Amino acid sequence: MIEARWATYIADDLRRLGHALGGPLRETGLARADLASPETRIPYAAFMALIERAALLLAEPAYGLKLGASHDVRDNGLLGFIALNSPTLRDALVNVQRYLRVTNEGSDAVIEAAGPVSALRFRDADPALRGLRHNSERVAAQFVKGARELTRAKATPVRVEFIHSRPNERIDYEGILGCPIRFQAEWDAILYSEETLELPVVGADNRLLATLEAACRKIIGPRPPKDDIVHAVREYVVHRLAKGAVPLGDVARHFRMSNKTLERRLGERETSYRDLVDAVRCDLAKHYLADTDMRLPQIAYLLGYSEPGPLVRAFRRWAAVTPIQYRQQHR
Known part of the structure; x- marks a missing residue:
């Protein structure tokens, strides 16, 4: 829906x-x-x-593009106001990806970092709908215009990618989106440089953001209590994994405690940091394999592995089957 x-x-x-x-x-x-x-x-x-x-x-062969470019961020309702009150453009994209299912259950979205650029990748959850281009182009134009509106800066993407082929009609993609376009990609995507992603969102209100996020969480389900250290660490690890392995020291500093204190607090809940990270990776791997069409290298990257090999070995330990076998069993 x-x-x-x-x-x-x-x-x-x-x-x-x-x-x-x-x-x-x-x-x-x-x-x-x-x-x-x-x-x-x-x-x-x-x-x-x-x-x-x-x-x-x-x-109108460019209808989707023109529709997306003709509306402001506020025209997106709750999700638009979440973006308007996020601290930076990166935070806005992360929050859109995080809360997308509040307003749209028909699309998958994932954020990937790849060297000097990061990509917001999105596509229809139903493979039969992929390649219908006007909504993909609407979303791309909407994000491109929205980024400029949020930052009040040029905020030009490095590139926009589409699953569909370039149409035979004459459409000024580069002129409307302001960047190079790649067609026949695996995901629709908007790629920004790290410098652009750090641009601040002008007029963002942290207090209003907290209220809006609470509304989103009410829709998608409540968080456990704040004093649940296991949940808090799990959540932090989930958000950090796509940037690589998460050292214990980084997590301890984030929660303003020593490594030994964090391990002791987790031990009181009958777990350890190593076991917790292992469980997070296991849960996420099973979700990505069963509920998305992401390729194994993409999944490995999102779980903090530099290549698929370690993921395959770990998954055999978790599920006693290979990732591909697990995907086939749970489709």
Whole structure:
């Protein structure tokens, strides 16, 4: 499911340009009542069909790009205000990825660091919908414009990537997105330099961000109590793993305690730091294998391994099967 927010914007475009809504809604399995409120939940596949149908009716090959570029960050509702109050552009992208399922259950998203650049990668969870280009292009244009709005700076991506092939129509991708474009990629993606990601979000309010994040957590489920040291360390490790292995000393400094104190606190909960990291990696590996189509090198990277080999050996210890066998068993 997905919020009807962007479907209502599409309906506004159709009405403004003289098209009756009855036909497109029937063709996509929607009703007028589905668009009564931006917060209404509608099937993700129906939304995808609607944006593709609108592009045909409007005879606009760049419809998705222009739709995304025509709306402000605030037009994204709760998720937009989360981004507006994040400290930096990097934090904004991380928070969008973290809370995406509050408003959109139809897309997968992951943030990857690769040397001097980082990428926000996204794609439809249903492989049958991948390659329908207008929503991918809407999201890309929305992020490119949104980054400039958040930072009030140029904030130009290093590159934008799309799963679909370059269309035969003449579309000024480079002019609209302001950067080189790569087609036929494995994920849709927006890549930014580390320097750009550190740009501050102008006007961000930390107190408002805390309130908005609390609203998101209420939707996706509450956090355990703050004094749960095991949960706190697990959460910190999860957020850090994609940058590489997380040394005990880094974690201890983050929680303002010595290595020995942290190990003692974890020991009181009948675990150790090494066992906790192992459990986190095991849980995440099983999730990525069962619930996403990410390749093994991507999964290894997200778990803090430099290559797939150590992941394969560790996974055999965790599950007594290889990662590929586990994926086949749980599909």
